[in-house]
Amino acid sequence: VLRQAGVEVTELRASIIIGSGSASFEIIRDLVKKLPLMITPRWVWSLCEPISIDNVLEYLLACLEEPRTVKQILEIGGGEVLSYANMMKAVAEVMGKRLVMISVPVLTPRLSGYWLNIVTTVPMSIAHPLVEGLRNDSVTTDHRIRQWINIELHPFKESVRKALAEDQQGLLASRWTEAENSLSTISEKNIQLKVLQDHRIIESEIPAGKIFQAFQSVGGDNGWYYANWLWQLRGIMDRMIGGVGMRRGRRHPIEIRIRDAIDFWRVEKFEPGRSLKLKAEMKLPGQAWLEFKVKSSSDQTAVFEQIATFLPANWIGYFYWYAIFPVHLLVFKNMAKGIVRHAMFK
Known part of the structure; x- marks a missing residue:
């Protein structure tokens, strides 16, 4: 809408954002925390490039000072390409938990969404669209922003440790629940x-x-x-x-x-x-x-x-x-x- 109105818009596209309050991160955290044995669908071997919430904020602020980003659609990632299975194993390692995964071909995205709705904090209305997106690889192919903006990318495990610590201390500046539309009107x-x-x-x-x-x-x-x-x-x-x-x-x-x-x-x-x-x-x-x-x-x-x-x-x-x-x-x-x-x- 803003772009169509003539506003100069910069769009940053990311895969999974690692940080306390992120819906996708909470799914991974809850699965690892509650299920030592997982029967997983094939999409857990899809590839993605997670990025720390701190790096996302750094990119957003830097874009305000970099004129080459104006009117651009840019891809941002943390530099590490991982499968969702490997991400869950890494989170388990950080949490000090043992995780066993058995992959099966029969779990459809809808069934996976229902399962996430039961096991994690994320409701079906969010879980199902997320699973639909997880079926495809989401790895950056456009690296222009890294050439224009030089920031130190945080390693995946370091980002996970910080997110878990903030969760434990209750230091959530914001959470995915705040984006839900709920204050409906009375007819x-x-x-x-x-x-x-x-x-x-x-x-x-x-x-x-x-x-x-x-x-x-x-x-x-x-x-x-x-x-x-x-x-x-x-x-x-x-x-x-x-x-x-x-x-x-x-x-x-x-x-x-x-x-x-x-x-x-x-x-x-x-x-x-x-x-x-x-x-x-x-x-x-x-x-x-x-x-x-x-x-x-x-x-x-x-x-x-x-x-x-x-x-x-x-x-x-x-x-x-x-x-x-x-x-x-x-x-x-x-x-x-x-x-x-x-x-x-x-």
Whole structure:
């Protein structure tokens, strides 16, 4: 679109980008981490030229100062040509794991996509297109950018070590989940439907700041403060029907910003010290939100609110809400209490 409008565009094309938050890297990491024995399709022997995210950023910045890159489509790579199988073996070596791979010819790209949807954090909507691309070699053939811009390319294993360290420390500046389109609009037809809610209010002598810190940390490894196994079960069911499930976790254990993914929710609104509003991204017959608010009252007590909102798409949505109403009643009631309890003992 920009190019057609006459804007001077430089396009950089890369194979797999190695860095924390990269979808393709997370697939390799999750496979190695969870599967000591892999039954693999033939595409694992396709060749690619992975590149460190640091090198990608260096190229992007250098292009701003190099006039020869203007209006060009350029290929960038890390200089090492590897098969996906060899990349996974190298990642296993860095992680200190043993990996056995058995290649079979019967796994189609669609079946591979379903398998990645189950085993890795990446949903089917992303996994399937990625697998389609993995069937073909992706090695740089145009090396003009290396002649114009001289940077030190990071070795593959070094890039993997840094990415794994950043994952472990929670130092993700960005993540592939932030690029997903989720903040959908409500149609005029749905506006006429009855909005269903579960609204909890708790007054507490605990400082509002501590309660805020508790619900700010919700999700991911921190859990949901009540019946985490039920949340995990809901995530499994969601992934079985092609949803994102619970495996996206959080970008950071405490910090939050607008559009962050938190399990199968996304941050729609965030006011530091006051509120957090999440929009559901699991498969639902409607749209759902989960909102937390806290404020200090005049008598030095804190008022905490938890609001679960559901807007049915049609009569199926109403049936869904009331069919699982007893579960919602149990979970939402005890989750609100759990947040306040966590704030008390933190």
